Amino acid sequence: xxxxxxxKFFVGSIVTFLIVLLLVKVLLATMQGVxxxxxxxxxxxxxxxxxxxxxxxxxxxxxxPVIAAAPVAEVSSAGGxxxxxxxxxxxMCHSTGMMNSPKLGNATDWAPRIEKGMDTLYSNAINGLNMxxxxxxxxxxxxxxVKAAVDYMLSxxx
Ligand code: HEC
Numbered sequence: 001x002x003x004x005x006x007x008k009f010f011v012g013s014i015v016t017f018l019i020v021l022l023l024v025k026v027l028l029a030t031m032q033g034v035x036x037x038x039x040x041x042x043x044x045x046x047x048x049x050x051x052x053x054x055x056x057x058x059x060x061x062x063x064x065p066v067i068a069a070a071p072v073a074e075v076s077s078a079g080g081x082x083x084x085x086x087x088x089x090x091x092m093c094h095s096t097g098m099m100n101s102p103k104l105g106n107a108t109d110w111a112p113r114i115e116k117g118m119d120t121l122y123s124n125a126i127n128g129l130n131m132x133x134x135x136x137x138x139x140x141x142x143x144x145x146v147k148a149a150v151d152y153m154l155s156x157x158x
Contacts, residue, residue, distance in 0.1 A: 081148065085136075085145055085146075089149070092136075102157070104156055110157035114154065125147075126147075
């Protein structure tokens with residue numbers, strides 16, 4: 001009698017245990033499914049997270065931007081476009097007559113310079129003269145490009 005009773009109880013507990021196990025498994029599977037969806041919506045891959053949390057603006061400390069750097073490549077590949085070079089490199093000073101530079105398009109300013117002769121003007125533009133920096137401060141300009149710029153300046157001053 002006793003043995004039969006405990007036998008039933010034993011089978012009963014195994015069945016109960018299996019049912020509970022099954023429920024937990026189903027529950028876990030459901031939770032995993034939900035979790036998977038969440039992850040898919042909002043990727044946690046390293047680069048995605050970095051992308052999301054990166055600062056809105058980046059400040060560059062260190063190398064100071066070189067003022068004339070951006071147009072340089074463009075100017076050099078333009079192959080001596082005087083007008084472009086003057087606009088991008090020389091106008092910075094010459095458009096306003098800054099530091100007593102001969103002003104663009106001002107014949108009075110240029111007359112005494114022109115008297116010195118083209119070779120002098122070319123070589124002063126290439127090598128610099130007092131406050132006038134060599135090659136207008138852009139060492140990437142070739143001799144021909146500086147000369148083209150001078151030619152353009154003079155053509156504007158007549
Ligand atoms: C940082 C300012 C500045 C820039 C940039 C500049 N110049 Fe000048 N330039 C001057 C000043 C100042 C003078 C007058 C120098 C003097 O007579 O003492 C001058 C003078 C000149 C002269 C006359 C030189 C002479 O013998 O009288 C020429 C030509 C000239 N610049 C060409 C150029 C060209 C071409 C560029 C661009 C490639 C250029 N400059 C860029 C400041 C500048």
